[in-house]
Amino acid sequence: MRRRTALLLSLLPVLLPGQASAQATSPLSRFGGPAIRLVVPFAPGGGADTAAHILAPSLAAALGRPVLVENRPGGRGIPGADLVARANPDGQTLGLTNTAPLGMAPLLEALPYDPDRDFTHVALIAETxxxxxxxxxxxxxxxxxxxxxxxxxxxxxxxxxxxxxxxxxxxxxxxxxxxxxxxxxxxxxxxxxxxxxxxxxxxxxxxxxxxxxxxxxxxxxxxxxxxxxxxxxxxxxxxxxxxxxxxxxxTATAWMGLSGPRGLPPTLVERLNGEVNRIIALPEVAAQLRAAGLTPPDRPLDAAAYRQLVADFATTWRPVVAASGMSAK
Structure with a gap:
């Protein structure tokens, strides 16, 4: 009996290859620690911080991990965004970033990061x-x-x-x-x-x-x-x-969304995108966002669409900024 049990156990990876593979590549297994840092590159009380605190509890419940909002204010959001860009792509550090460090700043000055190349843009959360x-x-x-x-x-x-x-x-x-x-x-x-x-x-x-x-x-x-x-x-x-x-x-709105460093695994990006879209569509969450002056998208955007939204901002506003003569100084 013991020999038979041992034989069956030894055959499990062969008999159930799909299950073994699914467990090894589960998005949740990608997270590298017990808590996820959600970096907000602004001081407490602003729109991005409000959105982060609305999102964090539901995201934590969905992922089975604490989600801790970490404010890193200063420098128009650039240092905080850079922290996210330089993080390990294990899903443990994410950022709730917005138009300031990812949209306007690249049009005005040299940055320590590229807003497209150095991030994995995951999901749009709201606009204001x-x-x-x-x-x-x-x-x-x-x-x-x-x-x-x-x-x-x-x-x-x-x-x-x-x-x-x-x-x-x-x-x-x-x-x-x-x-x-x-x-x-x-x-x-x-x-x-x-x-x-x-x-x-x-x-x-x-x-x-x-x-x-x-x-x-x-x-x-x-x-x-x-x-x-x-x-x-x-x-x-x-x-x-x-x-x-x-x-x-x-006519323009500032957007904010969830991003991570370059190289986040596609399975993790898909999972996070799905959870964020599900959460912001919940009536109670959508009501909280709107009460705070934040408008959730009227339809869910996948990660590719959010990345395109970030890129389109630069395309649209670069000539306007150039014509205005405005600088970051």
Missing amino acids: PSVLLVPADSRFQTFDLYLRAARSWARGLTYGSPATGSLQHLQGEMLAKAAGARLTHVAYRGTGPALLDLLNGQVDSMMAPLASAIGAVTSGRARALAVSGPAAEPSLPGVPAFAALGFPQL
Whole structure:
């Protein structure tokens, strides 16, 4: 009996080759440790950080591993993105990156990474438009009043943005040029400090990512004059899109998604992409994202489609950035 049992056990790899192979190549087996680092290259409280904390619990449950959000702020997201690019491609370090380090930065300066070659782009999580803000008690209660002042006042108006070289900086410069307005850019190190100065009256206005500013608007501390999405934003009733106001060239949204270092195994990429798409389609998760000013995609994108979205941003916006004369300095 013992000899028969031993013989059967010795034949298992032969009798069940498909099962043995499936276990050896299971996406979960690719993870190199008990916890997965989800690097957010920005400070806590912004749109990317919010999306990471919404995604992490469900992703951890799906993968059977803790997912720990790790903020690595500074340098417009470039150092944090570089950390992800240099990580081992074992699935233990992933990044929730966005337009800033992967879309705008490559158009403005030399980087320690290539946004296409040095990453494995896994899944789109959400997009968020920019919003033109003024303090709630500002004399500019409408976009028309704001634009009249920016055109007629000798000093013009000031507008803050999260950083020099950000998408919001570019949109402000585009608005000034298209409208023939005097808008002076004031750069900050992040949305938080810029928003604080706006609310304290240190700048006249601000171009901000909606996901980072929606709290100030819904609480009544700031007023939204226009939004850069293709249409009016459901979370901002009554606020027109720039396109509807005659400035369609400002239409753009910042995207954010899950990426890893170059060389992530295809089986792992497929598993992660499927889980992210499943999670963000859950009604409760989609509601959380929308409440935070983040819009999940209306249809699931595979990893190849998300990689193309990242590449298309550079193709679309490179000539616009060049024409604006904007730099990261």
